[in-house]
Amino acid sequence: MTSAYVPGLEGIVASQTGISMVDGQNGRLVYQGYVIADLAEQMSFEEVAFLLWEGRLPTRAELEALSLELAGHRSLTQAATIALDALPMDTDPMDILRSVVSVQGAEHKLEKPSVPLAIRATASFPTILAMFNRRQLGLEPIKSRRELGHAANYLYMLNGKESSPEIVRALNTYLVLLADHGMNASTFAARVIASTESDLISALVGAIGALKGPAHGGAPAAVIEQLELIGTADRAEQWMRDARKRKVKFMGFGHRIYRVYDPRAAILKEMCRRMNPKFYELATRVEEVALQILHEEHPERPQSTNVEFYSAGVLQAIGLPKEFFTPTFAVSRVAGWSAHVLEQAANNRIIRPQSEYIGPEPRKPVPLAERA
Amino acid sequence: MAEFSPGLEGVVAAETAVSEVDGANGRLIYRGGYLIEDLVPVATYEEVAYLLWHGDLPNEKELEALRKQMAGARRLNPSARGTLMAMDAQTDPMDVLRTVVSAQGVAKSLTKPTLDEAIALTAIFPTIVGAAWRRRQGKEPVEPRDDLGHAANLLWMMEGKEPDTERARWVDTYLVLLADHGLNASTFAARVVASTGSDLASCVVGAIAALKGPAHGGATFAARSMLDKIGSAQNAEQWLADAHARHERFSGFGHRVYRTYDPRAKILREMAETAAPDLYKTAARTEEVALKILHEAHPERPNATNVDFWASVVLSGAGIPKELFTTLFATSRVSGWTAHVLESLADLRIIRPASRWIGPQPGKKPLQLAKR
Missing domain, CATH: 1.10.580.10 (Citrate Synthase, domain 1)
Structure with a gap:
């Protein structure tokens, strides 16, 4: 089947x-x-x-x-x-x-x-x-x-x-x-x-x-880069609304699984408050605006701050290069x-799913010398 | 949530036009709609790689351009060369391949997979396999030859002398x-790996890693090792009966997909008779007895000779040592891997399945260390 x-x-x-x-x-x-x-x-x-x-x-x-x-x-x-x-x-x-x-x-x-x-x-x-x-x-x-x-x-x-x-x-x-x-x-x-x-x-x-892929673990550095572009909390709303018109993705938002706030993000957010106040001030404002805009665009989607958003602030406070x-x-x-x-x-069984063929129906190949 | 299907058996995980395994009718269809048995007489490996990447066979000019591009990409870069030479000469050749492909593919920053990268990665495999083999023998690697085709260059890089055309054709x-x-x-x-937006080298390294397993690419080696143990056609019946009594699996038999004889095994079986006449006799008798035993034990199961069984005989006839069988498999499959990755880019979506929880009830409280 x-x-x-x-x-x-x-x-x-x-x-x-x-x-x-x-x-x-x-x-x-x-x-x-x-x-x-x-x-x-x-x-x-x-x-x-x-x-x-x-x-x-x-x-x-x-x-x-x-x-x-x-x-x-x-x-x-x-x-x-x-x-x-x-x-x-x-x-x-x-x-x-x-x-x-x-x-x-x-x-x-x-x-x-x-x-x-x-x-x-x-x-x-x-x-x-x-x-x-x-x-x-x-x-x-x-x-x-x-x-x-x-x-x-x-x-x-x-x-x-x-x-x-x-x-x-x-x-x-x-x-x-x-x-x-x-x-x-x-x-x-x-x-x-x-x-x-x-x-x-x-x-x-x-x-x-x-x-390594940006859709998985490759995004936290991009969070820092985006926050640097935004610069200050008071500029967040203007920058983000403009960015959205240019179809810019908000870094650190969106996931497939959580319907409520990611429990890891909640802990990391509190750590940012204690350890990285400058980041925290900007990031919380950016989060507020991002969630507002995302909600306006897709009211049916759940709240979506992901773990990478506040990870970035914690790792920065620890002193790691991005x-x-x-x-x-x-x-x-x-x-x-x-x-x-x-x-x-x-308890192993080889993971070998199926694919659905969407190519052409079987036909005969032409020998090299006769190919157009 | 859906039922759990172990090994994702029967679950469609991708749509693809790269190839189709029509198990019910014993057909393998490559991109463009060509049956494998129709391609073998008219197309070399380079033509088939072109087909998998582009969707149709190349004409003479296109083929010439691809050959040139591949020949120009056969040299290791300094990172890969340094890494290769740092490794213990007796390392499993698949580990050498995994590592040196990774080193050859390092980059400053993430890039999207491209066709040029696919061609370059495919071209480098024989260089690594040949060098791994020569180092294992205590010999220096040789430089690749620009004037040889893919298969002939592979033999050259292993042996340091030009192979006769017949052996090169069997490998091809x-x-x-x-x-x-x-899939x-x-x-x-x-x-x-590609689904996260990662780079092509990461995808290929992950694929090499998976191919290494004895339940996948390692099966050709196992088939040849079993034939070595059997030793001769006369011994086959006794050896297999004993092995069966010990509940040992017969290497080279069994697969999930084909209900009829694997079309690749059929072609390899015919070639084996010329390529390795002595081993062919042992193998043919082994197959006959094994199928009889398997049929008696499980009359409901279809005929089960798999591609690994006859591939092990043909590769032996072509002078490939069994320690290199899995790397030869990789040398071939890299064109398919890269074609799949390039195809997936058109509609990239992260592959993130669900899992079913079978652990303890959530919410138990951890004990402090001193109280454990």
Whole structure:
């Protein structure tokens, strides 16, 4: 039996999962049964990664073991280090991540996805990005510090000094909030790849490629750029109404799932208020106007501020360059991607949908010499 | 919400004119409406790639222009070369391909997939595969030859000597036969990545990642490995009966789509007799016995020899080592992947299916670390 074509597979159930659930009606994001608001500012990224991989929160001993494992796998292989240096300095950091994760994870033989491999991959993402950023700035790479947690060490390797506890906490919360989100496009890409019994790194490399697209993870830098164009809160309405006439898209708005305010956006918005008041003042005004205009155009559509809008303000407050916003999304989401790959591998069936042929009816080819 | 169909079996995920698998009638139709068995006698791989990209076969002038463009795009850029040479020589050739294609495709900023990029990516595969093979043998990679066709250049890059025309023709026919096949898992992975607005290299890297799995592109290697274990026509009956008793799957048998003999397998079977006469005898007897055992076990299932079974024999006859089989598959399919990506741009919509929650009831409260 073949079902009718549904563009984008919207509403089509492609997997069963116990990792995360997006309850769009009630504006809830749930990781393994826990509502995101109960995890966001209380758990470390490491605890949440454990939760996604193992299905429960770790005990103190398990958390210590995981932290040690992560800290022990932060170095790049020699091949990855050389490859990183071979790539041009002005490369898109997402292309760096895609390529260097691929080298770092290259194997002699196919290996089945496992939690230890997920830990290794997760540990390597911040190192790749930090080393590349320092190389771009003409600075020496910084060796990781074993006693620092995942978020703190990422910032340390970027900046060469420890960040304040507030900044570390903010990055940690961001990493927790973005770690998984149901069957989004990059996670789905990872599951399609895993469904052929390919390896974990292959699935992650594919997911990075999908996250890069502006319709998925590639938009937070564009939020900052648009806010810079708008300039000040009092200019927002004028600028945005003019922009709309030119069919300019509002960055950071629109999603398919939430009928009410995205619970992650709510948390990030409050963080922006505390940490990035200048951004907050402009962004809240822009949000107000954008929602007003979008509502006028499509009153039937729900409220639509998405997670990228206030992510941009938080990542800016943390001090990340905007080219590193999407790669930092990947630093978080790799936990979810690997959890989904493990879940797919545990109960696998190759994902091979059908297509509907819209080409011409069969006919005979003409030999080369006789073609017009 | 729709029913959950594991593996999206029977779910239409795209409309396409690139190819159609008519399983009921055992037909594979390439873009323009051409049956695969009609194309093989009249078209080389370059012509078929042109067909998949443009919608019709090229005339002599168009073909000449494409050949020139491909020959001019066979050299690795410094990033890709540096990355290739950094990798351990014994790395799985699919991991080399995934990584070096990623490095070759890095860019400063995101660009929309184009036909020129599709041509350049397709042209680079033999260079990477050849270099990976030579490095594995402890040899230096050789420079590509501008005067050779795609298939002949591939053999040149592996062996460093000009192949005889017959072997080049077997490889060429294999490349024609495998260039597209509806919405298989790797093509679907490419379309999922493309659906976020990502770049062509990201799509192709994701597709390589999916093709690597033994349930997809890795099956040709498995088929040849099984024939190696069987060893001779006389051993086939005993070996297969024993394997069946151990509940082992027969490699090279079984597929989801064809109800009749796979038309590609049919062509390859005929070629195999000339290309690899000894291996052909073992394979023919293996097929006969395997089909009998499978039919006795499951009389309701259709005849199940798949393309991987006979491809493994033809590629062996053409002098391709089995360690490279999956990369040869990729070398062919990249034209189909890129054709699908380019086609999808006309009506791009993010592929973001739904998932069904099978985890714990949402809303449980997390325990503090000390209490776990």
